[in-house]
Amino acid sequence: MLSPERACVNRPGLHVVLWLTLLSLSACAAVSTGEKGRAVRVRLDLAELASAHEGERHALLIGVNHYDDESWNDLRYPGKDAEDLGRALADPSRGGFHSVTVLSRPEQTTRAAVLEALRALAARPWRPKDVVVVYVSGHGTLARDARGDLQRYLVMRDTRFRDVQGTGLEMAALERELERLASRRRVLVLATCHSGTGKSLLPPAVLDELERTKAAFIPRPLEEDSRASLVLSASDWGEAAREDDALANDIYTHFFIQALDGRGDRNRDGAVSATEAHDWARRHTWTYTQGRQRPSARMMEVGADPVLLSGTLTRPGQPEVFSYSPRLEGFTLKVDGVDAGELPGGVALPEGKRKLGLHKGGELLWEDTVALQLGERRALDSLLSELAEGHRRTASLEVGALGFLDGRSRREVLPPTVMAGVGLRLGGVLLEQRLDVGVELVMGEGRQSLRLDVGGTVPVRHRAVMLGVTVGPSWEWGRLGVSTGPRVAALWLERSFQLDLLSQDERYLTVWPGWMGGVSWRVGARLVLEAKGQLLWAYVPVDGRTRVVGFGGLLLSGGYRF
Template sequence: MLPPERVFVNRPGLHIVLGLCLLSACAATSTGEKGRTVRVRLDSAQLASAHEGERHALLIGVSQYDDASWNDLRFPGKDAEDLGRALADPRRGGFRSVTVLNRPEQTTRAAVLEALRALAAKPWRPKDVVVIYVSGHGTLARDSRGDLQRYLVMRDTRFRDVQGTGLEMAALERELEALGSRRRVLVLATCHSGTGKSLLPPSVLDELERTKAAFLPRPLEEESRASLVLSASDWGEAAREDDALGNDIYTHFFVEALDGRGDRNADGAVSATEAHDWARRHTWTYTQGRQRPSVRMTEVGADPVLLSGALTQAGQPEVFSYSPRLEGFTLKVDGVDAGELPGGVALPEGKRKLGLHKGGQTLWEDTVALRSGERRALEALLREFVEGRRRTVTLEAGLLGFLDARSRREVLPSTMLVGAGLRLDGLLLEQRLDVGVDLSVGQGHQSLRLDVGGTVPVRHRAVMLGVTVGPSWEWGRLRVSTGPRVAALWLQRSFQLDLLNRDESYLTVWPGWMAGVSWRLGTRWVLEAKGQLLWAYVPMDGRTRAVGFGGLLLGGGYRF
């Protein structure tokens, strides 16, 4: 049995400090409750570098409590020992050292803070990895600023003074962030819903009971500064331990993943996100959807945090997302559901059609070439897609004419136009303004009314070249744009009578305003409608007239 002290595994070249905080507030029944880039290719040098540095773990299990308000728990100490045994095993984690704190004298607030300070005193290098694991009660309380925060309940935490005697989660994350390593993991599995054995102070409980929101507000510390924050349950849910498993449910499957079953891309090693995804899926199934482990990450790229095994090959390509913005979306690969986000999947090498869908709507679809060893973040692919499709070419048709009816009858009828346009999104002022250029031509053959009575047939032609600059806004598939416009207009009138055969033409440049609306049919095709108002001085019938023009254009476009 792994002793509740530091365990050293002599494996040169491996020094990872893993910081997993599993907060388990568990009931005393058979099932208790405890209160989810940049494009990357891993070449051989990068694969080898993933095992550089050292690995260390600090694992804390709090089972007994001085204050009778906190019910004692059964498995936190065993959770820490079981995870420590897997991490220390040379055939699995191969950690250089694993420290387990689960005796009563080791789980006071002062003892845990001392252990964290000792951890921070190590000479950390960027390629080292840190894991801190805490299994015990969790609760909510107001901090000194009056903000609602989550707290770890230590052995000596007093129910009536959580702020002064508990360990604030945000403080733990700050300690982890201060380490010199770039590979940091913090796992939180606290029952922050206030159910089960994760009790809440009366003042907080009373406030939450009077809150009409469907979900509790997330504390400020939810957006952790650490690299990875893994949680055994989602916000507002209870984490559970189970007699049949003899562990916290999430911890059981997390440890299970480290024996190689969590290696989804078959590269020989199990990363932190792979272990979490394995535990997340199995915890969801085991609890019949009542417990949904979650993840937050801020620094994940070419350097996955490896917890078990050794990289023996590049492995299959992976696509993943742990972004809260994509939570709940379904990932489709070649038209087949690959699972709901957050999470990741391993795919065969080659071109794959990926898509994000939610509520019957398609957010994004694109064909992506995947190579062996790549890890592609979906939010980065989505950003590349959006940024790579800032150009839209449209074919348009519509009418241009004088605003007043008298000018249309006596000077120039409305002219049918056809043309093309090019819009460059986010071209000016730090991507705040779009620029559009369009060219339209048209002609017609109608009759004009003469001042002396009667009508005269006239053929007319028009060529318009315009430039529009302005902002745009998007709501889902709908896009609205507007802005000032400058257009050059060439007009020609041809009178063909027995006694009069004369052509009149002129060129003018005039200012105006344009507004448009478009609707995305898919990832590339759009429908557009644009209206414009223009003001110009036009020489007609021997005198210059100040006139207003209006136009309406309808068309379809292609984004690239």
């Protein structure tokens, strides 16, 4: 056991449970390189930050190198990885943990010994603001539980290959032990994976089943389905991680420990958080392995103050934006038009207004200008939700031409008229947010000639006002949008005949049913250009007779989403 002196530092705080998975697989081959199997806004002054991070930090680190069952190949560096991580966490100049316990000897790494160590950990007088880090490095595998469901298991020293269910440490059991802790700041570090190579040896029957199973139905890591708020992985699911003799560690863990000396302090607040350490290790692991190992992360929720693994908060950090969402994986984040990195991950930015954009394959998914302040952490997922939920209203200025489709009505009732006006579209307001409602008010006037049955061609001044309402769905593909739906329009029409012997005004008010369709193009985060066509069935009284004729038009608009 490493027992560092108590350090008078502000301790990490988090109001939700954080689970941290670092999947790092070690191979046993005697080669130099082997394979191993909503927006959160923070505006706190320094005193508030210090108060939020009070509490003690404790760690239990387990490394399993050797196995009784020869079916599990012995590993090279799990014990050393646990020892190296323990020294970093115990060092007063880095982690400053109050206690660090390392279990790496054979008698300490049996299933019973590990469960006993976890229960002893739970017996401590934990406080909600205390931090506990549990690290396990060794083989992992998949096996069926008592109900026949495929589950993840950690392989202890005495786990038997033919009886994983009865002798292995099920992830659910480990999770239950951690849930007994009174601390609300729990970090689980699993240096194991289950891809079927290296540390993640799988029974032949399981391998055969996985090979015949579609990828979408392969069991995901248990941590991804738990109540975890944060899941970090040394490699992507189904991908082998690596260790290296030159580093004498597995590659990801080497760089993760390296981040704790301060190099991972991305936002320059004096401390290294779990996500900062992961992002540092992710970038360097990717480079070191020439893209063969892709550390990944899954984040469902992040509290206002992340878990700090090293250092002391001395000042509010630079603003940060981040995403660990699977749906944004592979997107490039641009800041003020410059590439800031590929997601998942986070970046620290200078405070002030910054133009953020998400790009993939040359296409722009999202772009907006965001005001960022010191100590602020913004989740890109939440910003996208704000765009989806908040920017569903569009106010527009519209101009176009409306008129009757048949020549007789254009000659005798109303010539084509240039119209201008305003529009408002409310997105997702009906039928559980499936239908939009659009309202347009346009008007126009002109002086032309009409051909009447009596009197021949006569000059006429006309005015028209149309109020239309459209209800229907809309779809968006990147910048392109399409909308359609039934429409009802009310038309007020005034005609003034100016003759030498006759001065007569006629006024009509009628309501027409019809249909409208539109195509839009998003210029930026809020500016939209749209073309809308409409077709109405018009009932027009002329000279005491009612005509049923077609009426249509085209409107061009420029809108602002808010």
